[in-house]
Amino acid sequence: xxxxxxxxxxxxxxxxxxxxxxxxxxxxxxxxxxxxxxxxxxxxxxxxxxxxxxxxxxxxxxxxxxxxxxxxxxxxxxxxxxxxxxxxxxxxxxxxxxxxxxxxxxxxxx
Amino acid sequence: xxxxxxxxxxxxxxxxxxxxxxxxxxxxxxxxxxxxxxxxxxxxxxxxxxxxxxxxxxxxxxxxxxxxxxxxxxxxxxxxxxxxxxxxxxxxxxxxxxxxxxxxxxxxxxxxxx
Numbered sequence: 001x002x003x004x005x006x007x008x009x010x011x012x013x014x015x016x017x018x019x020x021x022x023x024x025x026x027x028x029x030x031x032x033x034x035x036x037x038x039x040x041x042x043x044x045x046x047x048x049x050x051x052x053x054x055x056x057x058x059x060x061x062x063x064x065x066x067x068x069x070x071x072x073x074x075x076x077x078x079x080x081x082x083x084x085x086x087x088x089x090x091x092x093x094x095x096x097x098x099x100x101x102x103x104x105x106x107x108x109x110x
Numbered sequence: 111x112x113x114x115x116x117x118x119x120x121x122x123x124x125x126x127x128x129x130x131x132x133x134x135x136x137x138x139x140x141x142x143x144x145x146x147x148x149x150x151x152x153x154x155x156x157x158x159x160x161x162x163x164x165x166x167x168x169x170x171x172x173x174x175x176x177x178x179x180x181x182x183x184x185x186x187x188x189x190x191x192x193x194x195x196x197x198x199x200x201x202x203x204x205x206x207x208x209x210x211x212x213x214x215x216x217x218x219x220x221x222x223x224x
Contacts, residue, residue, distance in 0.1 A: 031210050042215035096141055102152035
């Protein structure tokens with residue numbers, strides 16, 4: 001089967017660093033995406049990993065380990081506007097279906 | 111600016127009624143998708159289309175239908191057979207047929223039962 005797991009909720013303080021984990025079990029692998037979704041809005045693309053290692057984009061970084069079926073999204077210098085849900089999505093190989101996790105709701109406190 | 115337009119933003123359905131949600135994109139993307147999102151949940155795939163005049167069922171296709179007569183358009187009909195249609199519906203598109211490209215999302219349609 002195909003399964004993606006993320007923690008349901010996380011809380012962090014403004015200015016801190018937070019790591020949101022994602023583990024997956026899929027039939028093959030063609031890449032992993034992270035999206036940010038504010039309440040009541042559409043998801044917006046944050047990052048894409050297909051090879052092992054860390055991809056950095058400003059305050060956001062994403063890491064992938066294909067052998068472990070594991071990824072994380074690292075958010076630095078947290079701001080109040082980072083309060084949102086963060087969705088992990090995987091594309092199994094041989095398909096163009098995106099399999100989404102249930103998302104992690106991040107609350108940033110002042 | 112290119113993007114995906116969903117309409118209407120809010121929609122109400124009476125019992126026994128079919129309703130159609132519109133999705134139009136001017137990104138020249140081949141693939142288009144419909145997702146359903148329930149409160150506090152992730153995205154569940156209803157239907158997807160890789161090319162004009164072709165579409166495939168996703169994980170929760172029962173009670174829904176789609177058409178793909180034009181590359182830019184992928185309307186979703188919520189039929190009376192869908193007994194629990196209240197949800198946030200998101201349309202998305204992507205560039206390449208084989209994945210590896212991020213999906214772009216519309217702003218969504220919120221459907222409720224009257």
